[in-house]
Amino acid sequence: MKLDIKSQTLKDLQAKLKVLNQPAYRAGQVTEWLYAKRAAGWDAMSNLPKPLRDQLAESFNLETLELVTKQGSHDTTQKFLWKLADGSMVESVLIPANPALYGEASDRHTLCVSTQVGCAYGCRFCASGLEGWKRNLHPHEIIEQVLAVERWNAKQPGSAPGGRVINNLVIMGMGEPLANYDNLLKALKILNAPWGGAIGARKITISTSGLAPQIRKLADDPLQFRLAISLHGATDEVRNRIMPVNKKYPLKELTAACEYYQEKKSRMITLEYILIAGVNDALDQVKPLADLAKRLYAKVNLIPYNKVEDLTWERPSEEVQEVFASALIDRGVTATLRREKGHDIDAACGQLRLKTERKMSADAA
Numbered sequence: 412m413k414l415d416i417k418s419q420t421l422k423d424l425q426a427k428l429k430v431l432n433q434p435a436y437r438a439g440q441v442t443e444w445l446y447a448k449r450a451a452g453w454d455a456m457s458n459l460p461k462p463l464r465d466q467l468a469e470s471f472n473l474e475t476l477e478l479v480t481k482q483g484s485h486d487t488t489q490k491f492l493w494k495l496a497d498g499s500m501v502e503s504v505l506i507p508a509n510p511a512l513y514g515e516a517s518d519r520h521t522l523c524v525s526t527q528v529g530c531a532y533g534c535r536f537c538a539s540g541l542e543g544w545k546r547n548l549h550p551h552e553i554i555e556q557v558l559a560v561e562r563w564n565a566k567q568p569g570s571a572p573g574g575r576v577i578n579n580l581v582i583m584g585m586g587e588p589l590a591n592y593d594n595l596l597k598a599l600k601i602l603n604a605p606w607g608g609a610i611g612a613r614k615i616t617i618s619t620s621g622l623a624p625q626i627r628k629l630a631d632d633p634l635q636f637r638l639a640i641s642l643h644g645a646t647d648e649v650r651n652r653i654m655p656v657n658k659k660y661p662l663k664e665l666t667a668a669c670e671y672y673q674e675k676k677s678r679m680i681t682l683e684y685i686l687i688a689g690v691n692d693a694l695d696q697v698k699p700l701a702d703l704a705k706r707l708y709a710k711v712n713l714i715p716y717n718k719v720e721d722l723t724w725e726r727p728s729e730e731v732q733e734v735f736a737s738a739l740i741d742r743g744v745t746a747t748l749r750r751e752k753g754h755d756i757d758a759a760c761g762q763l764r765l766k767t768e769r770k771m772s773a774d775a776a
């Protein structure tokens with residue numbers, strides 16, 4: 412099978428070009444076209460001799476993502492639905508930095524990236540797992556989400572030539588990132604490399620539903636990515652009810668893996684906790700959550716649940732959200748209550764794909 416050129420590191424390209432009897436500097440020219448100029452085809456690479464472009468095209472694919480639909484507008488959360496070469500669809504979400512929250516300039520954005528088509532983990536509240544798992548994304552399909560959004564942004568009125576819109580990545584789109592470990596790490600290394608995406612490792616957050624062995628593996632990786640755990644329940648009882656993965660890796664195992672991660676990295680973990688009415692929002696959940704957060708020196712992100720079509724789960728009232736957050740803070744935990752920005756455009760993972768696929772099959776019928 413022919414690989415995509417975006418699965419190649421600078422070193423891989425240097426080795427390949429050596430075989431093709433090319434000078435070493437050509438590899439840097441290729442990566443500059445791919446990642447700095449975000450070339451979408453071989454012909455754009457105008458400072459490479461045509462015979463070399465042909466040879467590269469013979470050896471590698473150069474795939475781009477096709478935009479199926481986009482929701483949202485400038486200054487809000489924008490959601491992109493992409494079609495991959497095999498017709499599968501995945502989502503990426505572009506989220507403006509909130510200057511009030513983080514004090515950053517408002518031209519800064521976070522991109523939420525998908526790692527699989529569908530998800531095998533079947534968390535009861537999540538749209539991504541509703542229709543099962545189809546396949547892992549290849550490294551270039553993960554990287555391409557970033558490049559395709561940058562390419563799209565460059566075409567918007569008023570954007571600076573060569574400027575960038577993404578300075579943060581969260582691996583929180585469709586799929587379980589740590590179940591596609593090798594492809595994800597390969598993609599992130601390229602997105603992090605100075606010759607590649609040049610996004611700092613500390614600006615990249617990987618979110619997992621709790622794959623304990625892979626958390627340990629990530630702890631042993633030299634790169635300093637940030638880690639977020641989709642906890643959503645502070646007891647096995649609650650987690651078992653909404654997250655089947657907890658039966659395989661119960662809290663005892665998950666917290667031990669988190670402690671190992673912290674020992675190796677000396678860096679703060681984030682615990683994500685979606686507030687779902689009647690499931691995990693009662694005040695008796697505050698103490699176990701606070702105990703866990705303190706034990707792990709973790710901060711807690713409280714996120715009001717985003718309603719999913721077909722599912723009966725609901726978000727609690729704002730009052731319940733605020734009381735829960737204050738009770739947690741009163742116990743000495745660093746916690747934020749995130750106002751969901753993309754609620755109106757189905758910003759939670761998997762929802763746009765689900766709706767579009769359903770609409771497409773209804774139209775075809």
Ligand code: SAH
Pocket residue numbers: 534536537538582583584585586587588618619620640641683685714715716717718719759760
């Ligand atoms: N599979 C990984 C990463 C993708 S999900 C994980 O589970 O961590 C990204 C985050 O969105 C997770 O915290 C997930 O629990 C959350 N999420 C899923 N469906 C949601 C919904 N309807 N409303 C709010 N958050 C949701």
Ligand code: SF4
Pocket residue numbers: 530531532533534537538539540584585586587620641760
């Ligand atoms: Fe998969 Fe994460 Fe959704 Fe669970 S929350 S089904 S692990 S994408």
